[in-house]
Amino acid sequence: MSINQKEMEEQFINYVKKIGAYNEALALIYWDLRTGAPKKGVDQRTEVIGVLSSELFELSTSEELESYLTVLSEESIQAQLSPITRKTVEEMKKEFDRNKKIPAEEHKEYVMLQSKAESVWEEAKEKADFSLFQPYLEKLVEMNKRFIEYWGHKENKYDVLLDMYEPGMTVAVLDEVFLDVKDKIIPLVHKIAASKNPPTTDFLYQTFPAKSQEAFSLDVLKQVGYDFDAGRLDKTVHPFATGINPGDVRITTKYDESDFRVAVFGTIHEAGHALYEQNISKELIGTPLCTGTSMGIHESQSLFYENFVGRNLAFWKHNYEALKSFANGQFDDVSVEDFYRAINESKPSLIRIEADELTYPLHIMIRYEIEKGLFDGDFEVKDLPAIWNEKYQSYLGVVPENDGEGVLQDVHWAGGSFGYFPSYALGYMYAAQLKQVMEKDIPDFDALLEQGNLLPVKEWLNEKIHRFGKMKKPLEILKDVTGEGLNAQYLIDYLYKKYSDVYQLDL
């Protein structure tokens, strides 16, 4: 590499770090807005976000960046770059090309549409009136279709959107796994509905003071290996985790005093996300590679902790006494086995974010089928409420009373996020696949949980997944760890085993 090339590589890295700095400042501002920024300061804060975001957009689409990317993407030069720089160039170029292909005017129009659509959606949801939201959703779909044309596509247009959240994922793959899910999970849901041995759950809904829930949540976070020197726990309306940098990965949770599960499982879920972000290799700091590789892999980590750890009997054998000591007596007459059955109750329901482990994938599948239909041209926006209700009836046996608890329940579409929903189900399937390999390396998984020793689990995930950040693509990680591609069978097996146990079914 010539001196000039070396210099350019350095300039490029500095340029990338500058972009990273803007992203980090914005991440902190968003965290603050959600955790307690005084409401009268919000309008002005929005101006600040506007200024920093435009600067960020300019940095991400500038001629300076284009010239770095052009030179550093040349084959002869690429070969001489460090792996991190090479991958950074690749990531930045993908993003740059995507941004550049959309005419500036349309980009601006789209940003304004998103913002308007979100506030209209809020009103429409509250009033349970789809007709308010319909024209905005139509416009969002239409613009996304146009963008897909700008970006270019192969056989399936929807693949282009999937790729934004889960690089490499396609309709062909998803159709297959969701067919498996449909064929296997729906019958199980029916069997459970007919079960004569449902768990008793009334004791779950006693008053559990928020302060005590917090104390227990903090204990659990320590146990899973969340690093408090690189994070903090706050309270919000909707729990989330945010990786501001790997040394600053914050979690929030929500305390419902009449249902402790919201905080406990919410915290464990967000801890899964946080452990990922906290353990990305320090070499990647300041590059766009310093984050989870995809929404699906991210969700595999949160769901792994929430379900495979947090809803596991062995975990509660260790933690049940502590939970009892923080509670006001609500579990005193309940065995840990009955407690375990209660927290694993499954019931078809209308609201995705309140769904249990078993029915959750069906909620996702419905959204996937609808999105695919919209971009295939099979469905029209105006028909979505009817389609939604019909699918809920058919897969889950429940029908929303109104669109507020139906097709309007999620914010994603209002934000223009089409192709995002499948990540939730993918994460779940990935998690089951990872778990099955992990058990080969850590055969005493349950025994460790029963001892409260979660360190080997965390280290395994650090080693196999976390440290790579975006250096590996999601399907590359899956292949490297499990030796195969996406496979729904592991999740199905897990659910059959678990629910035959919880509901004492003979499957």
Added chain:
Amino acid sequence: MSINQKEMEEQFINYVKKIGAYNEALALIYWDLRTGAPKKGVDQRTEVIGVLSSELFELSTSEELESYLTVLSEESIQAQLSPITRKTVEEMKKEFDRNKKIPAEEHKEYVMLQSKAESVWEEAKEKADFSLFQPYLEKLVEMNKRFIEYWGHKENKYDVLLDMYEPGMTVAVLDEVFLDVKDKIIPLVHKIAASKNPPTTDFLYQTFPAKSQEAFSLDVLKQVGYDFDAGRLDKTVHPFATGINPGDVRITTKYDESDFRVAVFGTIHEAGHALYEQNISKELIGTPLCTGTSMGIHESQSLFYENFVGRNLAFWKHNYEALKSFANGQFDDVSVEDFYRAINESKPSLIRIEADELTYPLHIMIRYEIEKGLFDGDFEVKDLPAIWNEKYQSYLGVVPENDGEGVLQDVHWAGGSFGYFPSYALGYMYAAQLKQVMEKDIPDFDALLEQGNLLPVKEWLNEKIHRFGKMKKPLEILKDVTGEGLNAQYLIDYLYKKYSDVYQLDL
């Protein structure tokens, strides 16, 4: 004004708002660093600060800004600008000229020196070893002397530094008021030392749980009219207030469980700062005028609330029962009058930030005399420890055992802040002057405090001071409100009256 000029004014305002946005983002980052940012994320956050600060410096010294300022400062155009734009141009030009006159290389050297000097100072203070810090302080003084030459000065070089914190303030004025203070306060300190009726104070130092102190502090904040929809209270090692924007003015305090006064008076003090920032006219948002007009006027607000409200007997007649209810019985046998005397105990001491109302101005005077001597050429840095100790002996009758509790106690000089200290005493004198005028408009001041009705006081300060932000200079405010210039007599009168009461002296 021509269309082009109108357009330029708009572009200028947008440019200024952009600068404001960077300042706001940085203010939030600094608040976060002090209130609980995870320590492992700090290094990376420092990088972010670096990127945003350089961008801010570039924006503040750019040719684009220069061209706006040149055109908009022309007399014929100035006259056609709105008052806010005109004042904004004036403020920005002052700052711009100051920055531009220092060669970029020296600016960079100075920033690095400040940062290094602060960490050396920390070590020197801990080891109580002035010799470690001496070369850095010498260099800081030397560079400031050079800057003064670049900036230009009239008779007194130190005036240039004073003007940075208190526009318009001069050595000529300060010499006079500090002479008054010296002549009147030192004899009072001696009389108090010889008093036969010192207050009993042992009951102050009982255990008062932090949570209860917080609850009481929140009550007091509500009472003074702090707007919680435009602020929040957090916990830090050193209390502070920060105006991120007028709708987001945050306070922090510190809880010492064996001395509740730290939190209570700390909170009231910071509330005084916060009320100022919360009540600046909304028209000024996004301009550099949207902040307190000077350090001195800012301190007048905090000290007004801390001393004239918080250490007032009438205030405690209203609040003493509430304080008792939060405490663990420590005040049960103490009358409100004895409580009032106890919280107003005065004793010469070594540490400025722990000093009482009466001796505090003497601590400031010592620092003022030393700074003036350094820039006059009367004093040399190497002699400061001896000079310091001699002045403490002479004015306060106490001598530090080592330089850690002497000349090294404050961080200001390590940060290159020469000319800042006088603001503390100025604020105190301003507050006494304002109080005396306020009493003409609100003759039932004490009665209102006794009813817990602090709204008229807040509204008076809003009307006379707060709303103007930087639209008026400090001495302009003083003149407009009191009809005169700086005058130490009001403070002296107040202190004589108060302490003759507390110590039952016959003066």
